[in-house]
Amino acid sequence: MLDEAIAGLPEILKRDMEENLCVCNQVPKIKVIEAIVLGADTREKVCAQTYASDGNGCCKLQIKHLLDHFNAQRKPE
Ligand code: FES
Structure with a gap:
């Protein structure tokens, strides 16, 4: 499920998955995406x-x- 979600991201948003998106609190981008997907x-x-x-x-x-x-993506068409 997470892999699928990442695969659907625009290229620019696929970068630096393991890097901290939130530097202040050291939260990797992948953790943010996981929370959103869930x-x-x-x-x-x-x-x-x-x-x-x-x-x-x-x-x-x-x-x-x-x-x-x-x-x-969540919104029904
Ligand atoms: S990087 Fe500063 S609040 Fe997330």
Whole structure:
């Protein structure tokens, strides 16, 4: 399920999966994606589950890009 989700990402969002997306709280991108795929559909939920963006918020935009991608896929056509 996670592999499938990653495979569907645009190339630019596939980079640096094991690197910290949230440097402030040392949360790898893969952990953020996992939380989103498992149902966190807002930044607040991602933050509550992973602590990503719970620092000074400098990674909010990156989380938003991932949420926009996966939330667009969740919506029925
Ligand atoms: S990098 Fe995530 S809050 Fe700063």
